[in-house]
Amino acid sequence: MSEERSLNFIEEIVEDDLATGKNGNRVLTRFPPEPNGYLHIGHAKSICLNFGLAKKYNGLTNLRFDDTNPVKEDVEYVDSIKEDVKWLGFDWANELYASDYFDQLYAFAVELIKAGLAYVDDSTAEEIAAQKGTPTEPGTPNQYRSRSVEENLQLFADMKDGKYPDGAKVLRAKVDLASPNMHLRDPLMYRIKHAHHHRTGDKWCIYPMYDFAHGQSDAIEEITHSICTLEFVPHRPLYEWFIEKLEIFPSKQYEFARLNLNYTVMSKRKLLQLVTEKFVDGWDDPRMPTISGLRRRGYTPASIREFCERIGVAKRENMIDVGLLEFCIREDLNKTAWRRMAVLDPVKLILDNYPEGETEVMHGENNPEVEGGDGGRDIPFGRELWIEREDFMENPPKKFFRLGIGMMVRLKNAYIIKGESIVKDADGNIIEIHCSYLPESKSGNDTSGINVKGTIHWVSVEHAKTAEVRLYDRLFQVEDPSNEDGDFKDYINPNSLQILPTVYMEPDLVNAELGKPVQFMRKGYFTVDKTSTADKLVFNRTVTLKDGWVKK
Structure with missing residues (x-):
């Protein structure tokens, strides 16, 4: 955006820290995704905030x-995340993994056990819960909470050595069972x-929980500003408790409102359902809010960065209109997309007085x-043309x-007919x-x-490509x-994808390149799909020229 904007609350914090010489005048942020799915537009906001700051x-x-849950994680997701961050225009200082710190985290846990601040619990998940x-009634200690330091150290070592099955024991921090948090x-x-x-690989059979791994990883890396979304506000006291008790680098956590976008879902679990149940064609389906889906649809990095800039960084949750995202891509593509003519719903037009065989x-x-x-x-122009069926009316109304x-x-770039x-x-x-x-x-x-008063587009029948x-x-x-009530999938738009098998277009479009946008005049912005071949060209509509969405 060209106009000057005021600082957001996180920028104000950073500027105050720099003014007082805090953290040695350093700013080190981190983007910590869990590699259990593809990044979506909500992650793009976090990426733009952390890297932009x-x-x-x-x-x-x-x-x-944050690879602390081996059951759900995959190298495929790691690779896709790296590709998305780079595509958005950002480079990281270090590529790191929570698993880099598994030995150090284990040592931290041993330290807390020795200080009497952690214990091994044999209770089931249901018993622990x-x-x-409840939020209005304090918790009750069980018999395992009073185990000796020596017993806890031995049991924790045995857990690490694989002597117990999944779920048999957990390590818990001894904090405050009466806390309102x-x-x-x-x-x-x-x-x-x-x-x-x-x-x-199979080195470990115990894995740290998010709340234990995250703050300690921040501290090990000496992150100055650990920025996360509002749902982590109640986690912050625990984040600070671990850092205080371990006497490690005092990273600070700050929370901002996550992105909520209408007409879509942002939950990784729900997005995974859409993929696995075949409601969409994979994580990069152009209808998905994933960064890879937006890229395949023809969105540009600049448009997404501009969108994140416009929505800003706030402390309160709100719903953002997807129309703003569409506005940002229209603004960007209007400046960059080549104009070409393509007829989506063709009817043949013949110029009776144009010389036959002439081009x-x-x-x-x-x-x-x-x-x-x-x-x-x-x-190329000839006697026979394709035009849009909607551009002719047998009995037109007054203002047609x-x-x-x-x-x-007028035929665009040609004659009056x-x-x-x-x-x-x-x-x-x-x-x-x-x-x-x-x-x-x-x-x-x-x-x-x-x-x-009117100008319409056309394609020469003789020279048209399909x-x-x-x-x-x-x-x-x-x-x-x-x-909404019921299953979120019940509200899928049955018209979210319309396939036009034969569209006629001017011959220059055979040279269209993947990632290079094009405007089909009067029809919208389009991009070549990854499945397109020389024998069968495939184009995806990125966005219409105007906001044509009507609330049902």
Whole structure:
């Protein structure tokens, strides 16, 4: 955004810290995704915040994978996350993993046991939940809470050595069973999980819980500003408790409102359901809010960064209109996308007075927004053309400024034409529109003296190339599918994907490149799909030219 904006509350904190010389005038942030799924637009906000903050204040950002749950994690997700961060335009100072610190975290746990601040508990998950009490009633200690330091050290070592099955024992911090904050009621630090880890293999069969791994990883890396979303506010006292008791680097946690976007879901669990139950074509389906889905749909890094800038950083949750995201991509593509003509719903138009067998070459701009022009392209023109079916009406209403019998319209970059007659099939459908053209009305050299109100696009029948075009719309029919009654999948928009198997387009579009946007004139912005081949071109609609969504 060009206009000056005020500082957000996290920038104010950073500036205060720098003014007082805190952390040696360093700014080191981190982006800590769990590699159990693909990143979505909500993560993009966190990426832009963490990396953007460090960049603004000459700091650095670590990319740290929170790989403490081997059952759900995969190298595929690690690779996709790295690709997404780079695609958004950011570089990390260090690529790190919570698993890098497993030995150190184990040593920290031993330290807490020795200090009498952690114990091994044999209770079941259900018993522990019951013993924790309720928000209005304190928890109750069990017999394991009073185990000796020596017994706890031995049992914890035995847990590490694989002597117990999954779920047999856990390590808990001894904090405060009467705390009004449920997270402080002797939280779990380690659980037994005999599972192969994507990096450490079978070395470990105990794994740290998020609350124990996260703050300590921040401290080991000496992160100055640990930024996370609002649901972690109640976790902060525990974050600080571990750091205080271990006497390690005092990283500080700050929370901001996560991104809630209407007409979609952001839960990784729900997104995974959409993928595994085949409601969408994988994590990068162009209807998904994943970064890879947005990329495949034709969104640009600049448009997503601008969107994150516009929504800002707040302390309160709110719902953001997806229309703002669409506005940002339209603004970006208007400046960069080449203009081309493609006819999505074709009907044949014949210029009866145009010489048979003759071909002309018309000239069109690539992008009129580029100052001084950008060379443009040649467009073949002939006697027979494809036009959009909606651009002709047999009985047009008063303010219809396109084509009808006796009505004139300009063909983009070509001539003024007049509707003369139509041919219908046995079912009454128009299959041919016959017109006359004004030879003296050629674009750029018009001496006809006639002004027409409408301009329509076209493609030469003889020279047209074909493509499959996929028209994408919002995945859900309701603004907040997660808050509706019943299953969120019941609210999927049945018209979220429309496939047009044969679209006619000007021949230059065979040179369209993956990742290079194009505007189909009057129809929207499109991009080549990853499945496109020389033999079968496939285009995805990124966004319409205008916001055409009507609330049902």
